Amino acid sequence: MNFWRSTIGKKTVMAVTGLLMLLFLIVHMLGNLKIFFGRTDFDHYAHWLRTIGNPVLHESWYLWIQRFVLVVAVVLHAVSAYQLSRRDLKARPTKYSHHQRAKAGYATHIMRYGGITLALFIVYHILDFTTLTLNRHGVDGAAYDNVVSSFSVWWVTVIYIAAMICLGLHIQHGFWSAAQTLGYNRPSRDRAFKGMATGLAVLLTAGFLIVPVSVLAGLVD
Amino acid sequence: MKLTLRIWRQAGPAEPGSMVAYEVPDANPDMSFLELLDVLNERLTLEGGDPVTFDHDCREGICGSCGVVINGQAHGPRALTTTCQLHVRSFSDGDVIDIEPWRSVAFGVLKDLMVDRSGLDRIIQAGGYISAPTGSAPEAHSTPVPKPIADSAFDNATCIGCGACVAACPNGSAMLFTSAKVAHLNSLPQGAPERASRVLNLVEAMDAEGFGGCTNTGECTNACPKGIPMDSIATLNREYLRASLGRK
Numbered sequence: 001m002n003f004w005r006s007t008i009g010k011k012t013v014m015a016v017t018g019l020l021m022l023l024f025l026i027v028h029m030l031g032n033l034k035i036f037f038g039r040t041d042f043d044h045y046a047h048w049l050r051t052i053g054n055p056v057l058h059e060s061w062y063l064w065i066q067r068f069v070l071v072v073a074v075v076l077h078a079v080s081a082y083q084l085s086r087r088d089l090k091a092r093p094t095k096y097s098h099h100q101r102a103k104a105g106y107a108t109h110i111m112r113y114g115g116i117t118l119a120l121f122i123v124y125h126i127l128d129f130t131t132l133t134l135n136r137h138g139v140d141g142a143a144y145d146n147v148v149s150s151f152s153v154w155w156v157t158v159i160y161i162a163a164m165i166c167l168g169l170h171i172q173h174g175f176w177s178a179a180q181t182l183g184y185n186r187p188s189r190d191r192a193f194k195g196m197a198t199g200l201a202v203l204l205t206a207g208f209l210i211v212p213v214s215v216l217a218g219l220v221d
Numbered sequence: 222m223k224l225t226l227r228i229w230r231q232a233g234p235a236e237p238g239s240m241v242a243y244e245v246p247d248a249n250p251d252m253s254f255l256e257l258l259d260v261l262n263e264r265l266t267l268e269g270g271d272p273v274t275f276d277h278d279c280r281e282g283i284c285g286s287c288g289v290v291i292n293g294q295a296h297g298p299r300a301l302t303t304t305c306q307l308h309v310r311s312f313s314d315g316d317v318i319d320i321e322p323w324r325s326v327a328f329g330v331l332k333d334l335m336v337d338r339s340g341l342d343r344i345i346q347a348g349g350y351i352s353a354p355t356g357s358a359p360e361a362h363s364t365p366v367p368k369p370i371a372d373s374a375f376d377n378a379t380c381i382g383c384g385a386c387v388a389a390c391p392n393g394s395a396m397l398f399t400s401a402k403v404a405h406l407n408s409l410p411q412g413a414p415e416r417a418s419r420v421l422n423l424v425e426a427m428d429a430e431g432f433g434g435c436t437n438t439g440e441c442t443n444a445c446p447k448g449i450p451m452d453s454i455a456t457l458n459r460e461y462l463r464a465s466l467g468r469k
Contacts, residue, residue: 183459
């Protein structure tokens with residue numbers, strides 16, 4: 001387990017789990033957009049998610065497999081981040097008395113706090129739409145009405161906006177950083193990876209936010 | 222030129238340190254930054270004070286001995302320039318200049334601006350070489366090396382091991398230094414037989430010294446007086462993964 005013990009090994013785990021979560025987010029975001037086709041379509045889609053793999057898999061089995069993989073990914077990502085951050089902070093105990101002018105941008109600077117914010121948001125999000133504990137409508141199977149009931153409240157939408165901006169910033173540095181960590185980056189590909197990172201960040205942030213904003217604006221009700 | 226230097230003074234490794242201000246009223250714009258410190262030290266010596274300790278050797282920007290953090294920037298404000306090659310003309314009359322030692326848990330302060338960089342030496346000992354005695358430089362045509370690879374290996378070989386990358390990194394990481402060795406030696410035919418063991422040993426030694434990890438902030442390459450690129454870190458990661466997965 002020398003690989004896991006090394007700093008590069010842990011970064012690799014972060015890169016792979018990060019990309020796995022990113023893949024899920026793209027599918028999640030595209031699925032959300034089905035809300036614009038109306039209640040019947042969206043609820044049907046939500047129900048279909050429980051039947052993926054039928055009849056090989058029993059009802060909701062695929063969903064549980066996916067949830068398990070995602071939880072493992074989140075835990076590995078967070079544990080690596082925590083251990084590496086502790087090491088990094090310990091490696092540089094004394095700050096310069098003359099403040100360093102950072103070359104890195106805000107997205108890089110905010111990675112750790114952004115990550116913690118996203119972890120808290122995921123818990124909130126699951127309580128809102130998966131367990132329906134915090135959902136105002138909270139009827140199992142009525143995905144459309146559950147979504148509308150949450151996002152009709154302005155401060156819920158504000159929480160989602162803040163979280164999705166964090167997500168965008170996290171992806172903007174994270175995606176390029178993963179390309180670097182996994183050794184896929186080359187000078188000839190650097191601009192392309194940076195461009196893809198920004199593109200994915202904007203696409204996901206906008207794609208996720210269009211739903212709560214549309215609900216709050218009364219376009220979806 | 223009149224300059225005020227605020228310099229980190231620390232009597233020994235275990236002693237507490239602090240920033241102390243010194244006036245240099247007669248700085249010449251054509252002086253190098255180290256000569257500026259020399260002038261201050263001459264005066265301190267004549268006054269019976271303790272001169273400021275700092276590392277220096279060739280003063281030509283090729284040995285990697287010198288290096289201090291000037292106004293929060295390793296090697297000061299000029300890109301691709303070591304402290305010895307920085308000149309007083311890069312500053313303005315009346316400036317207050319903060320001068321601090323490299324900061325990293327792996328670089329303990331020995332005295333004032335001098336730090337213990339032997340951690341970098343131990344990384345080199347772990348794999349920054351080719352074991353086979355190859356004698357003098359071989360006939361260039363006997364082992365053809367494609368031009369882009371030769372260029373990249375040479376660029377990485379220009380690392381002088383000054384430690385500015387570690388000093389600039391918010392994590393005190395030595396990834397850029399270590400990556401320069403890997404990108405240099407692993408890309409050449411002479412280094413190929415030890416390609417896997419070299420990178421594994423280098424990274425193990427790097428981690429053992431207590432350096433932080435890479436978060437891809439790019440501060441290292443920004444501070445590097447030799448312009449070692451971030452691409453070298455991608456190469457190190459690639460070589461490490463390759464060796465860890467057991468690919469030959």
